[in-house]
Amino acid sequence: MKQQNRKEEIVEAAAKLFKKKGYSAVTMRDLATELGMKAASLYNHINSKQELLNSIILSIAEQFTEEMSNIKNSNSPTAQKLTDIVELHIKLASENTYGMASLNNDWMHLGDQLQHYLTLRNGYEDDFRDIIKKGIENKEIVNENPEIILFSMLTTLRSLYLWIPKKENLDINSLSRSLSRILIQGIDA
């Protein structure tokens, strides 16, 4: 039977290189060298460079979509939902510090999966926006432009993949609490 292990090593090494140089700048020869083999040998395990990108990005995107739907459908107060979203991003970012880079920067190079990805992303953003809007209606959060709130939170959360691996001995739970406080309660003394 095929060694599923080797394929995963390739996908991981690909994600690592994609993070460092971007999808387009990584050649199959780069990737092969990283794994100590020749470019042609990669094709015993994978079908194309494109497929590597697709599977890296979509597996993460689908996790986001699924977990967001759980949060949205819970009946927690708004602040708790937002905290849950922070936690979700921290979890997935720390589990996928390489792949998150492709998700953020190379999604436009998804070929036939681009539309599927965009659908997932738009759905995710719509859910996030709805949570904020309901929070404003219920006067649980302040009456600022929900688009600006969404933008501000989401861009911070989307960048976690860059920041988390730089910090050693990072306690994920305390990061989660601290970041939630900062995003929700601000930094004014």
Add this chain to the structure above:
Amino acid sequence: MKQQNRKEEIVEAAAKLFKKKGYSAVTMRDLATELGMKAASLYNHINSKQELLNSIILSIAEQFTEEMSNIKNSNSPTAQKLTDIVELHIKLASENTYGMASLNNDWMHLGDQLQHYLTLRNGYEDDFRDIIKKGIENKEIVNENPEIILFSMLTTLRSLYLWIPKKENLDINSLSRSLSRILIQGIDA
């Protein structure tokens, strides 16, 4: 005399394409087509593809560095300095909606200018961090981990270039006020 105008058109078109597809995925033939000419003709105005990226990124980076130093050396209270930083990012992001993408995503492809860029960026971040730390010492802002505060604000500000062009009829002053409030005072009702 050489038409400096044409060169600026090329740099602008390059920045636009770099934003859309990333530096590595843009070919000189793409760029030429965008401008209605042949790739070889570009070299009547520019020296290399690399030079395009360098000038796009460094001109913006230098503006950030210069203006940050003004803010740091002012004797405004911390909250005002932070508001000034927000304003600075909004200003430069709206003046460079294309180039900011290269600054954020393609800096690793700067060739011999990479070190210079990193020096500027580190200096900028150090200044930003100092402002936050002083604010905590003076009890002007809350005693959270300054690295998390820095990360959170900076990543939001760095993403403005993506968000600003999507909003039409955007009043830059009201965005500036609103975003400053959200970042500093949070969203808790």
Add this chain to the structure above:
DNA sequence: TTGCTAAACTAACAAGTGTTAGTTAAAGAT
């Protein structure tokens, strides 16, 4: 008119691209 210059062109190059075909060596299964 003549000459110069800016800015476009065509043609080409050497290097690098993703990928395929066919081969080979080692490990397991019969």
Add this chain to the structure above:
DNA sequence: ATCTTTAACTAACACTTGTTAGTTTAGCAA
């Protein structure tokens, strides 16, 4: 011992890459 499969290899392909050389065209100065 033989057969099959896995996963590596070499060689090569058709195409694309950034860039250079040399040429052409149009406008301006003399």
